[in-house]
Amino acid sequence: MKSDRLLTLITxxxxxxxxxxxxxxxxxxxxxxxxxxxxxxASGKSKGKLTQQDFVRVNLAGEVMELSHPDNRPSAExxxxxxxxxLFPEAQACYHVHSVEANLVSxxxxxxxxxxxxxxxxxxxxxxxxxxxxxMSLFENYLEVPRIAQAIYDRFTIALPEIPALLIRNHGxxxxxxxxxxxxxxxxxxxxxxxxILAARNYSYQ
Ligand SMILES: CSCCC(=O)C(=O)COP(=O)(O)O
Ligand SMILES: [Zn+2]
Numbered sequence: 001m002k003s004d005r006l007l008t009l010i011t012x013x014x015x016x017x018x019x020x021x022x023x024x025x026x027x028x029x030x031x032x033x034x035x036x037x038x039x040x041x042a043s044g045k046s047k048g049k050l051t052q053q054d055f056v057r058v059n060l061a062g063e064v065m066e067l068s069h070p071d072n073r074p075s076a077e078x079x080x081x082x083x084x085x086x087l088f089p090e091a092q093a094c095y096h097v098h099s100v101e102a103n104l105v106s107x108x109x110x111x112x113x114x115x116x117x118x119x120x121x122x123x124x125x126x127x128x129x130x131x132x133x134x135x136m137s138l139f140e141n142y143l144e145v146p147r148i149a150q151a152i153y154d155r156f157t158i159a160l161p162e163i164p165a166l167l168i169r170n171h172g173x174x175x176x177x178x179x180x181x182x183x184x185x186x187x188x189x190x191x192x193x194x195x196x197i198l199a200a201r202n203y204s205y206q
Contacts, residue, residue: 003052005031005039006068008180010050012095013041015184017048021097021191027172028075031093031180032085033057037065038094040081042072060086079149084176087156088164091176093183098172101194106138106169108197112155113138114167116193117200124189125163136190137161141171165190 009029016022027047030040037059041047045054056074057066062082064074075081077096084094105114113135116122122132137155142148148168164186165175173190177183 002033002039005033006052006055008093009039009041009055010052012180012184013047013050016095016097016187019099019191021099021187022047023098026098027096028077028081029093029095030075030078030081030085032091035089036060038081038085040075040078042069043075044073058082077145079146080152080174083149083153083156084174087153088176090178091164092178093180094174094176095183095187096172096174097187097191099191099194101191101198102167102173103170105194105197106167106171109138111138114197116163117196119193119196121189121192121196122163125165125186127163134162136163137166139166139168141168163190 009031013022013029025044025046028041030038032038037057039055039057042054042056053069055068056064056072058074058078059065060082062078081094084091116134116136118131122134127134139148139151164177165173167173175183175186175190177186
């Protein structure tokens with residue numbers, strides 16, 4: 001049901017706001033409506049106090065299908081969500097947030113990926129390996145968001161990502177999952193890993 005879906009996003013956004021991951025208007029959340037459309041946060045809304053009026057339903061081409069308020073515009077980053085739902089038909093939700101830690105970690109690599117530490121938590125991202133050697137895809141940030149979306153599409157069309165998450169340099173992380181609950185778990189795990197990476201740099205093993 002529409003209101004259940006929107007309530008899921010409102011509740012998640014409030015939690016992420018309280019974590020400091022969606023400060024002010026930062027970030028955007030979406031949930032699939034049907035195979036051909038999804039609800040996404042309207043652009044420029046304060047993510048700590050979203051209401052059911054603060055959403056737009058768009059199709060996979062980014063065309064507006066439904067507005068929960070006539071003044072709404074889709075998130076400026078809708079094109080990234082379009083790419084995720086197009087490439088991953090199993091995805092039911094896609095969450096993008098801006099944490100301080102994600103931005104610091106995004107500067108630890110000059111390459112197109114960040115190597116993740118071989119933590120037990122990696123299993124929570126669906127990788128069941130001993131001593132996992134996993135990389136998170138890293139993309140450059142561009143003023144024109146469709147350019148970021150195109151880079152994601154081009155790279156993931158050639159090789160699928162190892163985990164359902166990607167990082168945009170100096171911007172934030174985007175995760176997706178087969179349900180809103182799974183997507184939220186993935187987000188909490190990647191943010192934990194970012195905090196671990198930063199903490200480990202200041203910790204000397206004796
Ligand atoms: C202060 S946030 C700058 C834009 C951005 O990166 C973001 O995630 C929020 O944009 P939206 O249009 O979805 O509000
Ligand atoms: Zn953003």
